[in-house]
Amino acid sequence: MTSLAATRRRLALRRFWAEFRAHRAGLAGAVVLLVAVVLALVAPLFISQDVTSVVQGTGAKWAAPSLAEPFGTDESGRSILLMVWWGSRTSLFIGFLAALLSIVIGAVVGIAAGHFRGWTNAVLMRLTDWFLVLPSLITALVLAAILGGSTFTIIMAIAITTWPSTARLIRAQTLAVEARPYIERSRALGGGHWHITTRHVLPNVAPLLLASTTLEVASAIVTESTLAFLGVSANKTSWGTMLRAxxxxxxxxxxxxxxxxIPGLAILVVVMAFTLVGRALEAVLNPQLRRKA
Known part of the structure; x- marks a missing residue:
């Protein structure tokens, strides 16, 4: 039985990879993301955090791009190349964690609302609707300004303002899954709420969560850059704080x-890559989109 399950998983992964490779734009986006993540991870091996210090500038101020400084220097003589490289760690870290937290909150609320129905569904959906009507950027800006501009605060502010759309999407998918006959059979055989939501609902909404996470990371990076540009981020170097400087x-x-x-292009390229990968994942993992294609 274990061998059969492993074989099925391998076949599913091969089928997924074959379908994903057919989306050239998504594949190109995945390559860009892989390069960006690897560069962010290895950055401490090549450069020091002191690159963010204004006293560490060794080049001429406002030096244009050249062979010595491919991306030029800033007002303190610091290398833009090194700052963009180091800043990728902050931007990607905040983007990934904020998106992950947003997806977790949205998934829990959406599955609970779709599974329990009744007053639970009513309360959770009214709460979701209340957050949906709030202007997300302004709400995140106020939260970050009140609570301080630390990395943790920025992540929380972004997650709190972006989970409602995921919750509504997952609720709709949960309702569709629970309308299937095998859910009724599971209940008849004694399956409880935890068994149904974790064994039946969650695996069926997981592909949608994966695609949503990819798109949410792109949105979180843009939001973090916007908050940093508006001056509420305490991070020394992210792509947004570079634009602010x-x-x-x-x-x-x-x-x-x-x-x-150059910092603007870094944001644009990474966000576009996440968007391309997210759209490709949606097309591969969503049967309706796959049939339309």
Missing amino acids: SYDYGAATQGAWWYII
């Missing part, structure tokens, strides 16, 4: 276009 020190008036464009 370029504004504060007048990079545009200095003609230092590289200080503005």
Whole structure:
């Protein structure tokens, strides 16, 4: 039995990979993400955290991109290349954790609302609707400003304002799963709430959660960059704080276009890569989208 289950999993993974490879844009996005994550992980092996210190600049101020400094320098003579590289750790870390926390909250609320129905569904959906009507960016900005701009606070602010859309999506999928005949058979055989939600509902909504997580990471990175640019983040170096610093020190008036464009391009490329991968995963894992394709 174990061997049969393992064989089925291997076949499912091969089928998934074959279908995912057919989406060239998603595959390209996955390659970009792999490179970005690897670079972020190995950054401490090549550069020091002191790169964020204004006293560590060794180059000329506002130096344009050259062979010595491929991405130029900032107002303190610090290397933009090293700062973007180190900043990827902060941006990706916040993006992944905020998206993961948002997905967990949304999944728990959505499955509970779809499974228990009745007053539980009514209370959870009204709570979800209340969060949905709140302007997410303004709410995250207020939370970050009140609680402080630490990394933990930024992650919590993003997660608290982005989970409702996931909750509604998972609730709808849960209702569809629980309408299937084998759920009734499971109940008739004595299956309890925990058994049904963990053994039947969760595996069926997991593919949707995977695709949603990928898209949520992209949204979280944009939100973190926006909050940092607005000045509520205490992180020394993320792509958003670099854009804020370029504004504060007048990079545009200095003609230092590289200080503005390069962090912006880093955000754009990574967010686009996450979006491409998320769309490809949706097409592969969602049978309705797969049939339309």
